[in-house]
Amino acid sequence: MDEGLDREVNKDLTTLTPALKFLRPYVKQVVAASIALVVTAGATLSLGQGIRLVIDSGFASGEAEVLVDSLRLFVAFVVLLTIGTFVRFYFVSWVGERVSADIRLAVFNHLIRMHPGFFEENAPSEIQSRITTDTTLLQTVIGSSVSIALRNVLMFIGGLTLLFFTNAKLSLIVVASVPFVVAPIILFGRRVRRLSRTSQDRLADVGSFAGESLRHIKIVQSFNHEGRDEAAFQDRVEQAFAVSLQRIRQRAVLVAVVMLLVFGAVATMLWFGGQAVLTGETSAGELAAFIFYAFIVAGSVGAISEVLSDLQRAAGAMERLMELLASPSLIKDPENPSTVQGTDVQLSVEALSFKYPTRPDMRVLQDVSFTASPGEMVAVVGPSGAGKSTLFDLIQRFYVPDGGALKLGGVDCAELTLETIRARIGFVPQDPVMFAGTIRENLLYACESATEDEIWRSVKLAHAEEFVRALPLGLETKMGEDGVGLSGGQRQRLAIARALIAQPAILLLDEATSALDAESEHHIRLSIEGLKGKMTILVIAHRLSTVRQADRILVLEDGQLRDSGSHEELMASSDLYARFARMQFAA
Numbered sequence: 187m188d189e190g191l192d193r194e195v196n197k198d199l200t201t202l203t204p205a206l207k208f209l210r211p212y213v214k215q216v217v218a219a220s221i222a223l224v225v226t227a228g229a230t231l232s233l234g235q236g237i238r239l240v241i242d243s244g245f246a247s248g249e250a251e252v253l254v255d256s257l258r259l260f261v262a263f264v265v266l267l268t269i270g271t272f273v274r275f276y277f278v279s280w281v282g283e284r285v286s287a288d289i290r291l292a293v294f295n296h297l298i299r300m301h302p303g304f305f306e307e308n309a310p311s312e313i314q315s316r317i318t319t320d321t322t323l324l325q326t327v328i329g330s331s332v333s334i335a336l337r338n339v340l341m342f343i344g345g346l347t348l349l350f351f352t353n354a355k356l357s358l359i360v361v362a363s364v365p366f367v368v369a370p371i372i373l374f375g376r377r378v379r380r381l382s383r384t385s386q387d388r389l390a391d392v393g394s395f396a397g398e399s400l401r402h403i404k405i406v407q408s409f410n411h412e413g414r415d416e417a418a419f420q421d422r423v424e425q426a427f428a429v430s431l432q433r434i435r436q437r438a439v440l441v442a443v444v445m446l447l448v449f450g451a452v453a454t455m456l457w458f459g460g461q462a463v464l465t466g467e468t469s470a471g472e473l474a475a476f477i478f479y480a481f482i483v484a485g486s487v488g489a490i491s492e493v494l495s496d497l498q499r500a501a502g503a504m505e506r507l508m509e510l511l512a513s514p515s516l517i518k519d520p521e522n523p524s525t526v527q528g529t530d531v532q533l534s535v536e537a538l539s540f541k542y543p544t545r546p547d548m549r550v551l552q553d554v555s556f557t558a559s560p561g562e563m564v565a566v567v568g569p570s571g572a573g574k575s576t577l578f579d580l581i582q583r584f585y586v587p588d589g590g591a592l593k594l595g596g597v598d599c600a601e602l603t604l605e606t607i608r609a610r611i612g613f614v615p616q617d618p619v620m621f622a623g624t625i626r627e628n629l630l631y632a633c634e635s636a637t638e639d640e641i642w643r644s645v646k647l648a649h650a651e652e653f654v655r656a657l658p659l660g661l662e663t664k665m666g667e668d669g670v671g672l673s674g675g676q677r678q679r680l681a682i683a684r685a686l687i688a689q690p691a692i693l694l695l696d697e698a699t700s701a702l703d704a705e706s707e708h709h710i711r712l713s714i715e716g717l718k719g720k721m722t723i724l725v726i727a728h729r730l731s732t733v734r735q736a737d738r739i740l741v742l743e744d745g746q747l748r749d750s751g752s753h754e755e756l757m758a759s760s761d762l763y764a765r766f767a768r769m770q771f772a773a
């Protein structure tokens with residue numbers, strides 16, 4: 187237990203260091219801010235000497251001119267302080283904003299290339315909140331707390347030096363009180379840091395719960411779940427509040443205790459100092475300067491103790507962001523990638539085996555082998571859970587096979603870049619996901635540079651032309667996040683058009699299981715008819731009309747390839763297929 191705590195304190199200092207890497211490009215701004223920081227700290231410290239001068243020379247001499255001179259000097263300091271403060275504030279905030287923006291970018295750029303399995307173990311909504319809340323926290327810390335801490339460290343060192351310079355004996359009182367101030371900072375600081383991380387976690391829970399409920403609003407309302415969602419959300423909000431409250435309590439105690447100790451020391455010092463002035467040991471100006479420096483030293487310790495917990499909070503946030511940045515993508519491009527010649531390529535699946543990393547005891551695909559030649563249409567059928575979608579995922583290399591190989595044009599996909607593989611594949615998912623934006627934007631998702639002609643050619647091939655033209659805004663029709671406003675059949679046809687725009691060599695079509703209206707089904711059949719021979723089509727088929735079109739049908743059961751042949755052949759030769767077909771295609 188103790189060891190664990192020790193480690194956390196050690197980590198304190200190191201977890202923020204990755205932020206330094208993000209500071210490197212902005213050395214100029216950091217230097218400007220640092221110079222301003224030193225200048226302002228220097229100017230503030232010089233004020234103490236100004237005070238001594240004004241009191242001892244100005245007042246004591248009784249000459250108005252000396253007083254005017256002293257005040258002139260004072261005004262010069264203040265001007266310097268003002269300019270320095272402006273420069274410091276501007277550049278420090280600038281760097282804070284810029285660095286948190288860069289961290290946001292780095293995290294997103296890393297995650298967008300992550301193997302999809304990663305998001306099965308790390309909820310995307312939680313990651314989303316980390317990208318926003320954790321980086322915002324870093325922004326405040328880098329954009330202010332770090333500068334406050336540095337400024338106060340400078341003030342502390344400078345103030346202490348000048349204290350000794352002004353009056354060594356009195357300074358010893360101040361120094362003697364330091365351990366009493368530092369001890370509670372370390373003790374409470376540790377607790378605050380631990381609570382900070384929990385607090386951020388709870389906040390992420392709040393964000394992800396709200397995100398999920400609102401995204402699935404129709405399900406929520408349809409099940410009359412609003413009340414229970416309110417209660418569950420309140421629960422999370424209150425938990426987050428409770429943890430924050432604990433943190434605030436620790437922090438409040440910390441600040442109060444430090445203040446008490448610091449001002450206790452100041453009072454003692456005043457008592458001793460006052461006596462020294464009375465006996466004539468020290469001048470009044472010296473005592474005034476001493477008090478000024480003592481306040482600066484005390485203030486800086488207080489300020490450091492206060493921002494220390496901010497820094498600790500940021501260290502927690504940084505730790506989590508760095509965790510994300512450091513998690514390796516399990517699917518990477520090979521160092522020396524091969525290339526595939528030509529656009530018509532043969533897809534070979536050779537003794538393919540696969541288990542999901544999250545379920546290592548279940549073999550989802552076992553020894554599956556087949557080829558799909560250019561222009562061929564192959565249908566994959568099989569009961570639910572047979573491994574059909576998994577096969578599609580493996581072909582797109584969302585997962586790495588455990589055994590066997592996938593080859594494109596005779597080249598093992600492990601030797602190809604993900605971009606090479608995916609550029610040859612067009613994918614139509616079972617539930618055709620569309621992004622917010624217009625139909626045109628959704629089609630161009632597959633290929634930004636497609637011309638107007640290419641767009642319409644794909645729309646025609648997908649048999650979507652008629653309904654797109656009938657929409658008042660045509661291609662400019664806006665679609666919701668899930669393509670709200672279009673029927674399932676229409677969305678599927680748009681998804682086919684989107685896949686076709688990039689002119690893939692292989693089309694992976696995961697047919698909708700839901701019953702499409704007769705007209706949509708008819709259109710999709712015609713669309714497949716038009717595509718046949720133009721590219722390799724691999725389709726997870728749920729309809730008789732589709733399997734009848736296929737050149738070859740693969741029957742998958744329990745992850746194994748049981749039979750293959752045409753519909754007629756299989757009806758005659760395969761009991762499994764005949765049984766399956768009677769059930770599946772009865773409608």
Ligand code: ATP
Nearest residue numbers: 306542544545550569570571572573574575576577
């Ligand atoms: P359906 O027609 O119902 O979509 P399918 O034939 O496409 O079924 P798959 O989705 O490939 O079947 O699933 C095959 C098996 O793998 C199932 O038992 C499923 O529970 C499991 N499975 C699917 N996805 C994952 C995953 N991400 N992690 C762990 N197991 C999974």
